Amino acid sequence: MMNAQWARLETTENRRLGRGAWYRVAQLTTADALLAVNRQSVAVPRTSLKIVGGRPRSWTVVPRPNDAKSLPVLWGDRYAVCPGCRNRARLKGIPDRLQCPRCHRTYRVGWDEWFTAPPGVVGPIGGTGAPDRGALRGSLTFSSREAAMNATLSPDSFRRAALLVGVAGGYFLAGQLGLRLAALNPSATAVWPAAGIALAALLIWGRSLWPAILVGGFLVHWATTRSVAGALAMGAGDTVEALLGAYLVQRFARGRRAIERPRDIFTLAVLAGAVSTVVSASASALVTALEGLAPWSAVGSIWMTRWLGDAVGDVVVAPALLLWARRPRVRWRLAEALEVAALLASTVLVGVAVFAGASPWGEGHYPLEFLCLPPLLWAAFRFTPREAATIVVVLSAVAIAGTLAGFGPFARPAYGESLLLLQAFTGVTAVMTLVLATAVASHKEAEDRLRHLAVSDPLTGLANYRELTEALETEIRRSSRTDRPFGLVLADLDGLKTINDRYGHLVGSLALRRVAETLLASCRGIDTAARFGGDEFALVLPETGDGAAWRVARRVAERVARDGEEPRISVSIGVAVHPRDGASLDDLLNAADRSLYAAKAQRREATRKPAARPRP
Numbered sequence: 001m002m003n004a005q006w007a008r009l010e011t012t013e014n015r016r017l018g019r020g021a022w023y024r025v026a027q028l029t030t031a032d033a034l035l036a037v038n039r040q041s042v043a044v045p046r047t048s049l050k051i052v053g054g055r056p057r058s059w060t061v062v063p064r065p066n067d068a069k070s071l072p073v074l075w076g077d078r079y080a081v082c083p084g085c086r087n088r089a090r091l092k093g094i095p096d097r098l099q100c101p102r103c104h105r106t107y108r109v110g111w112d113e114w115f116t117a118p119p120g121v122v123g124p125i126g127g128t129g130a131p132d133r134g135a136l137r138g139s140l141t142f143s144s145r146e147a148a149m150n151a152t153l154s155p156d157s158f159r160r161a162a163l164l165v166g167v168a169g170g171y172f173l174a175g176q177l178g179l180r181l182a183a184l185n186p187s188a189t190a191v192w193p194a195a196g197i198a199l200a201a202l203l204i205w206g207r208s209l210w211p212a213i214l215v216g217g218f219l220v221h222w223a224t225t226r227s228v229a230g231a232l233a234m235g236a237g238d239t240v241e242a243l244l245g246a247y248l249v250q251r252f253a254r255g256r257r258a259i260e261r262p263r264d265i266f267t268l269a270v271l272a273g274a275v276s277t278v279v280s281a282s283a284s285a286l287v288t289a290l291e292g293l294a295p296w297s298a299v300g301s302i303w304m305t306r307w308l309g310d311a312v313g314d315v316v317v318a319p320a321l322l323l324w325a326r327r328p329r330v331r332w333r334l335a336e337a338l339e340v341a342a343l344l345a346s347t348v349l350v351g352v353a354v355f356a357g358a359s360p361w362g363e364g365h366y367p368l369e370f371l372c373l374p375p376l377l378w379a380a381f382r383f384t385p386r387e388a389a390t391i392v393v394v395l396s397a398v399a400i401a402g403t404l405a406g407f408g409p410f411a412r413p414a415y416g417e418s419l420l421l422l423q424a425f426t427g428v429t430a431v432m433t434l435v436l437a438t439a440v441a442s443h444k445e446a447e448d449r450l451r452h453l454a455v456s457d458p459l460t461g462l463a464n465y466r467e468l469t470e471a472l473e474t475e476i477r478r479s480s481r482t483d484r485p486f487g488l489v490l491a492d493l494d495g496l497k498t499i500n501d502r503y504g505h506l507v508g509s510l511a512l513r514r515v516a517e518t519l520l521a522s523c524r525g526i527d528t529a530a531r532f533g534g535d536e537f538a539l540v541l542p543e544t545g546d547g548a549a550w551r552v553a554r555r556v557a558e559r560v561a562r563d564g565e566e567p568r569i570s571v572s573i574g575v576a577v578h579p580r581d582g583a584s585l586d587d588l589l590n591a592a593d594r595s596l597y598a599a600k601a602q603r604r605e606a607t608r609k610p611a612a613r614p615r616p
Helices: 133-139 145-153 155-179 194-205 207-225 228-252 262-275 277-290 296-326 334-355 369-382 385-404 415-455 465-482 496-503 505-522 546-561 585-608
Strands: 005-009 022-028 032-037 040-045 049-053 058-063 078-081 088-090 097-099 106-110 486-493 528-533 536-541 571-578
Touching: 022 505, 032 505, 040 505, 155 194, 155 207, 194 207, 194 228, 194 296, 207 228, 228 262, 228 277, 262 277, 262 296, 262 415, 277 296, 296 385, 296 415, 334 369, 334 385, 369 385, 369 415, 385 415, 415 465, 465 486, 465 528, 465 536, 465 571, 465 585, 486 505, 486 546, 486 585, 496 505, 505 528, 505 536, 505 546, 536 546, 546 571, 571 585
Parallel strands: 058 106
Antiparallel strands: 005 022, 005 049, 022 032, 032 040, 058 078, 078 088, 097 106, 486 536, 486 571, 528 536
16 A cells, blocks of 8 residues: 655756645646645756655755855855754764754654755756765855864765775776686777776766776776877776766666666667777777888777677666666565576576587587577566576576687687677677566566556545455455454544535645555555545454454544644444345445444534533
8 A cells, every 4th residue: 555645846846846846746647646745836847856655764965056045155065954844954074863853853864865966066856956965065165164074074974985996996896807818909809898897987986986986097007008198088088978977867868767668768779888989999099000000001900899898788788787776685585586596597508508609519609599599588577687697697608708719600710700709699688678578677677666656545545445355355354254243333534525515636636645654554454454445434344352452443533633633533433244234235334434424424413512501
């Protein structure tokens, strides 16, 4: 069952919404969302909002607007917005948690969930995403000496330094591995996983990590050329390539979320894999020729080799790193873990058979690369894009090892030609596998949404009448078989028409959602909370007698009456128990309905009864 939804503006448009503030969603349409803003209904395009299920539990970090006049100057370049009361608060240093001075509640500070990225900083969530805390230090200046000192001495400074060293070291090691496979020229290789590492690092942690790419690129090229100027030029080319690729992916493919939609994967492959890699390939080819490391006649071959190596690194390595960074935890059940193990073993066996000559056909170099399709399709249809991207990386590693040994369908007398053919095959296969896996995942998500909509109420998120009748029929059969009773509680929101007339239908819809939230908070995991229709709700309580059902009903009524929100609301309740009050579904609903209206009549009678006059 879906909890109440909340939305936050993700753009700088003026739509009568506070920057970084969360508002309850009253209704969702295909194009717009109706938000409850100061007891008024405000329609906002869904494309301008970030919508989440359940009340947010983290402060939103908001960059200081250029036209801000009411914010104190000492607050510096950013402030935080409370997720509970929408109060703005000052940020001192880089705190992990912060207590609201108005509502006195403590929440986590969402450094990874900015309202919008400040100028010059590209965050991990698309063009308007949030920068990481490392990028924050590279782009923001504190307005006080105390804040600067806190930022310098905080543990995050050491974590950022460790991140820079780790990225530079990873880039250096991946570059050294690629250059060991160089054939045409020691500075040009068709295997360059460092490009994928650089692109993923800038997309995940922000473009302020470019110094790590520059240092790693300089070191790896200096170890080969022993020329400071040449290594610096090649390292600068690698850095500009990574920055350009990250910018293009952020601008046109939703940044680190580029692996969520097939069209974004194609965009990443074209812009990062084909366009941005021209920079590094050109720099490497020109520096190699200018330094006298290769004749000018070989510049074209060096350029093509380096460009293909960088492009394949971007489409093979970067997606896998992005997907694992987004979902680092492995939550497989035993059956899923066994299937993953079988998939991995099958991938390795197929890779060895096709590319390492361990097949009945021996060293005949038969075109058996089509045998790689079954494990790739298996991963795409049975698992998420994360597992599919991982299988692509594993198969690529096995294929490179076998081709270097002179086996497989792409083995040629010329060592460099073999790698070029293999990498072209790997790049195309990686893109198609990721597109297929993403399309399958999107189809499964659409099926889940449709299945949920078929059995749930769109306003409250509770079960609808169809799901309620199925739950009642199931409990009737179970109760008849086990001779154990179950309870049915009906709750009716009092005065909904009065609320609609006085405050508007938006507030009335919010009142219905308040009752739904109370029902969800008052029931067990085996219970079924549903919207019976209009302003009536139902709660099915398996293996619950009359006394326990009335206790649950009174608890719901008490929690609704004191939920602390305006306007105040109340509910009338009725209870029926199977089989005492009815053996069939209709009899049980009628009995609960009679009990409900008896409670309503009793409340009206108590309200109309005049108070006794005191004796003179």
